[in-house]
Amino acid sequence: MTHSDQQQSAPAEGLRARRRRETRAELHATTLRLARELGFARVTVEMIGKEAGVSPRTFFNYFPSKEAALFALPGSLPAALAERFAQGTGTDTDTVLRDLGDVLADHLQEAAPSPQELEDILRIAEGVPSVLATFLAQCEAVERELADTLARRTGTPADGAAAELLAGIAMATVRSGLKRWSQQSDHRDGPAACIRDSFGALRTLLGQAPVK
Numbered sequence: 139m140t141h142s143d144q145q146q147s148a149p150a151e152g153l154r155a156r157r158r159r160e161t162r163a164e165l166h167a168t169t170l171r172l173a174r175e176l177g178f179a180r181v182t183v184e185m186i187g188k189e190a191g192v193s194p195r196t197f198f199n200y201f202p203s204k205e206a207a208l209f210a211l212p213g214s215l216p217a218a219l220a221e222r223f224a225q226g227t228g229t230d231t232d233t234v235l236r237d238l239g240d241v242l243a244d245h246l247q248e249a250a251p252s253p254q255e256l257e258d259i260l261r262i263a264e265g266v267p268s269v270l271a272t273f274l275a276q277c278e279a280v281e282r283e284l285a286d287t288l289a290r291r292t293g294t295p296a297d298g299a300a301a302e303l304l305a306g307i308a309m310a311t312v313r314s315g316l317k318r319w320s321q322q323s324d325h326r327d328g329p330a331a332c333i334r335d336s337f338g339a340l341r342t343l344l345g346q347a348p349v350k
């Protein structure tokens with residue numbers, strides 16, 4: 139089945155799921171806007187909720203803190219993409235990295251923030267320790283889930299060296315691809331091509347070796 143076929147056969151998003159996604163996106167956008175205008179330290183959950191038209195209680199249904207709402211960066215692979223990767227064939231490093239690069243590129247093509255948004259968030263993180271700590275915790279959580287998905291594909295332990303190293307390498311490769319995309323003069327095509335190029339460069343560097 140081609141990627142186009144998979145997209146066409148994917149189930150339509152339900153109304154409830156769409157509303158949750160839209161509310162989450164609105165809370166994130168409001169948090170970032172207020173942080174730009176007022177400085178992150180002056181922003182409160184109450185202010186965010188009022189601007190977004192929800193109660194503080196509703197806010198906490200989506201985010202555990204204002205720091206988490208500021209980021210709302212692409213998280214772990216959606217279930218469908220994770221399953222597509224886990225059920226793929228081939229466990230040699232080259233094939234695993236090729237397939238992983240494909241699903242991560244597909245995920246981030248839709249989920250990646252704009253280069254300006256990413257730049258603003260990271261700038262705020264550099265000056266606010268609690269924001270930086272949240273960012274690092276989110277990255278670690280995504281990396282752990284990625285190691286679990288890699289373990290399913292390769293038949294290795296999720297806490298073993300192979301899965302952990304591949305997950306860490308994949309995250310670094312994604313960051314390289316996103317950086318290259320952000321440096322382009324035209325971002326309309328999205329980051330997928332740059333992410334695939336970065337994984338291609340990584341595979342060339344590593345060559346082929348079995349996952350052990």
